[in-house]
Amino acid sequence: MTAVRQLDLAAVAWQRQGILPAYAPELGQEAAQVASALALDLSRDFAFPTYRELGVARAAGVDMVEYMSTHLATWHGGFWDAAATHVAPIQAVVAGSVLHAVGWAHGQTLQARAASAQSSPEASALGVAITYLGDGASSQGDVHEAMNFAGVFRAPVVFFVQNNGWAISVPTERQVAGGSVAARGAGYSIPALQVDGNDAAAVLEATRRAVAHARAGHGPVIVEAMTYRRGPHATSDDPGRYRTLDEERTDGGADPLLRLRERLLGEGIADEAELEAADAAGAAEAEAVREGVLALGPRPGAEMFDLVFTEPTDELLRQKAAWREESEHA
Amino acid sequence: MLSLQGALNLALDELLAEDPKVLILGEDVGTLGGVFRVTSGLAASHGAERVFDTPLAESGILGMSIGLAMAGFRPVPEVQFDGFAYPAMNQIVTQLGRIHYRSRGALRVPVTLRVPSFGGIRAPEHHGESLEAVFAHVPGLKVVSPADPQQGYTLLKAAVRMDDPVIFMEPKSRYWQKGEVVTEGAGSPTHDGASSPSPQDVTGARVAREGRHLTLVAWGAMVARCLQVAELAAEDGIDVEVVDLRWLKPIDTETLARSVAKTRRAVVVHEAPLTAGLGAEVAQRITERCFGTLKAPVERVTGFDVPYPSGDLEDEYIPNIDRILFGIQRVLEYKRG
Ligand SMILES: Cc1ncc(C[n+]2csc(CCOP(=O)(O)OP(=O)(O)O)c2C)c(N)n1
Numbered sequence: 001m002t003a004v005r006q007l008d009l010a011a012v013a014w015q016r017q018g019i020l021p022a023y024a025p026e027l028g029q030e031a032a033q034v035a036s037a038l039a040l041d042l043s044r045d046f047a048f049p050t051y052r053e054l055g056v057a058r059a060a061g062v063d064m065v066e067y068m069s070t071h072l073a074t075w076h077g078g079f080w081d082a083a084a085t086h087v088a089p090i091q092a093v094v095a096g097s098v099l100h101a102v103g104w105a106h107g108q109t110l111q112a113r114a115a116s117a118q119s120s121p122e123a124s125a126l127g128v129a130i131t132y133l134g135d136g137a138s139s140q141g142d143v144h145e146a147m148n149f150a151g152v153f154r155a156p157v158v159f160f161v162q163n164n165g166w167a168i169s170v171p172t173e174r175q176v177a178g179g180s181v182a183a184r185g186a187g188y189s190i191p192a193l194q195v196d197g198n199d200a201a202a203v204l205e206a207t208r209r210a211v212a213h214a215r216a217g218h219g220p221v222i223v224e225a226m227t228y229r230r231g232p233h234a235t236s237d238d239p240g241r242y243r244t245l246d247e248e249r250t251d252g253g254a255d256p257l258l259r260l261r262e263r264l265l266g267e268g269i270a271d272e273a274e275l276e277a278a279d280a281a282g283a284a285e286a287e288a289v290r291e292g293v294l295a296l297g298p299r300p301g302a303e304m305f306d307l308v309f310t311e312p313t314d315e316l317l318r319q320k321a322a323w324r325e326e327s328e329h330a
Numbered sequence: 331m332l333s334l335q336g337a338l339n340l341a342l343d344e345l346l347a348e349d350p351k352v353l354i355l356g357e358d359v360g361t362l363g364g365v366f367r368v369t370s371g372l373a374a375s376h377g378a379e380r381v382f383d384t385p386l387a388e389s390g391i392l393g394m395s396i397g398l399a400m401a402g403f404r405p406v407p408e409v410q411f412d413g414f415a416y417p418a419m420n421q422i423v424t425q426l427g428r429i430h431y432r433s434r435g436a437l438r439v440p441v442t443l444r445v446p447s448f449g450g451i452r453a454p455e456h457h458g459e460s461l462e463a464v465f466a467h468v469p470g471l472k473v474v475s476p477a478d479p480q481q482g483y484t485l486l487k488a489a490v491r492m493d494d495p496v497i498f499m500e501p502k503s504r505y506w507q508k509g510e511v512v513t514e515g516a517g518s519p520t521h522d523g524a525s526s527p528s529p530q531d532v533t534g535a536r537v538a539r540e541g542r543h544l545t546l547v548a549w550g551a552m553v554a555r556c557l558q559v560a561e562l563a564a565e566d567g568i569d570v571e572v573v574d575l576r577w578l579k580p581i582d583t584e585t586l587a588r589s590v591a592k593t594r595r596a597v598v599v600h601e602a603p604l605t606a607g608l609g610a611e612v613a614q615r616i617t618e619r620c621f622g623t624l625k626a627p628v629e630r631v632t633g634f635d636v637p638y639p640s641g642d643l644e645d646e647y648i649p650n651i652d653r654i655l656f657g658i659q660r661v662l663e664y665k666r667g
Contacts, residue, residue, distance in 0.1 A: 077432030103397020
């Protein structure tokens with residue numbers, strides 16, 4: 001979590017320094033992200049992130065330079081291999097991939113049934129999809145369709161909601177009728193729970209339970225992690241227009257990182273020296289990521305054409321040839 | 331002899347049998363077999379897990395299909411009527427067309443979306459629309475429309491086997507028209523000219539009728555109408571070639587250019603509104619390739635820039651035989667100004 005905190009803060013600084021064109025910070029959401037991702041078994045589960053899931057991606061083992069490439073404007077979606085990491089590419093349409101998680105999860109049900117018909121051992125444990133969404137995203141029709149589909153098909157999917165209190169400038173009470181996203185579960189016969197999103201252990205425990213429930217074939221679960229997005233929504237945002245610094249301090253609750261530290265120290269799980277070493281490792285990692293990001297360089301333009309289809313069309317090949325000829329002569 | 335509906339049903343049946351990853355999903359596609367019965371009997375023969383009804387939500391159907399494809403399946407979703415693809419347009423445009431690109435090729439989404447398309451059945455609002463330009467404009471999608479039972483069988487098989495997302499536009503007014511269908515099981519048919527059916531012939535456009543004086547370009551339901559027009563024109567000594575475009579994306583420019591190089595005149599016919607329609611794209615491609623040989627600008631005979639009208643006005647809206655004949659006349663009588 002300290003690595004995520006430091007990398008996240010560093011990314012904001014890199015944006016100010018002109019290294020990244022834009023960035024979506026997640027200050028205050030580290031526990032929700034890291035702990036939920038640690039509840040997954042990514043050899044068989046699959047995560048569908050939003051644009052704000054640095055902590056999820058880091059905990060899921062995504063290379064952080066490859067992750068930052070999306071904010072560097074190197075490649076929409078990021079640079080990592082989604083098939084290998086089981087972390088779907090970033091996409092910018094709020095709630096766009098929530099339905100994909102349901103479809104992917106239903107695919108696991110179908111595969112498991114096929115396996116059980118052949119009495120293969122795979123049948124007993126389902127791969128689980130986890131889809132990340134915000135309280136704002138929960139207003140999208142696709143989320144309602146996704147929850148309904150998941151309820152009807154009893155798909156092994158976890159809807160992991162990071163309710164960080166804000167959808168850009170709009171607070172949850174102006175965003176979510178019914179007071180919470182978890183409350184919606186009842187209408188879809190989906191068990192739902194709210195958890196203190198600043199408490200890493202609680203998030204881990206809740207997500208583990210949700211994943212186990214889905215894996216056992218009992219259908220979808222909603223986990224609503226109550227967090228707080230400190231600072232701006234994105235580097236272009238101006239939170240001073242919709243809330244004060246005092247409000248930020250009082251509404252934000254306990255810093256998830258400090259809470260975890262206190263707990264680790266209090267329970268003797270780690271000592272100061274170990275935490276300092278973790279901080280130092282995080283700082284070194286952020287520096288290495290900065291160097292990696294600076295070294296990335298632009299993508300070859302041909303990729304623009306090559307990655308549209310698995311079988312490119314003649315028309316696209318013609319356009320590529322024309323582009324190559326004209327750009328070489330320019 | 332099979333109807334287009336029967337040919338599509340047969341193709342789906344064979345696809346389900348050959349690949350356990352093929353799934354059919356949509357509204358009422360299971361027990362009922364779809365409102366046009368294209369999936370009739372498939373749930374019974376392949377099981378309710380492979381051919382299944384979804385809740386009534388088009389975005390959900392497309393989004394779920396995308397996720398299934400990401401999990402290694404080959405979904406063939408159906409939207410019940412063309413106008414109801416609009417509620418799924420976000421998933422089609424921002425997701426289906428982009429996931430391969432976004433993921434740098436790591437994820438494939440071999441989804442074939444079946445869309446009963448175009449008008450001509452006096453249906454209520456949004457039960458008859460021509461969305462081809464909308465779909466064809468979206469990067470990452472391929473778009474195809476069969477004109478007869480043979481094309482339905484052949485092209486649907488090709489579309490479902492492709493690893494790229496395909497929008498499959500079925501001309502609903504032709505569902506019950508019968509025709510000869512050579513199936514893959516029947517082996518390769520003897521080739522007897524350009525219009526001979528072959529289930530192996532899956533790419534590009536097709537010359538549906540040979541002619542010397544003028545090329546009519548059409549797709550979907552308009553191909554049959556253009557063939558009719560060609561017969562009538564022949565009575566007046568006008569020898570019309572009819573090109574069935576088949577693939578609306580990618581467009582087979584070669585076949586168009588070859589035909590127009592011969593006839594030196596072209597008319598594009600479609601049901602969709604004129605402005606920014608696919609006819610403009612076809613005309614421009616012909617112009618780029620055949621400018622020097624064209625005897626007249628490429629004409630368009632299309633629907634109008636109005637919402638698809640109610641059944642009583644449909645015949646006024648959809649290009650009819652007379653309007654197509656007028657278009658042919660304009661091209662034949664064109665004088666340089
Ligand atoms: C369909 C869509 N509409 C608008 C936007 C612009 N937008 C980006 S993030 C955002 C707020 C999202 O809020 P929430 O889902 O609560 O997530 P958070 O950003 O707070 O983590 C908006 C309006 C978008 N990306 N997609």
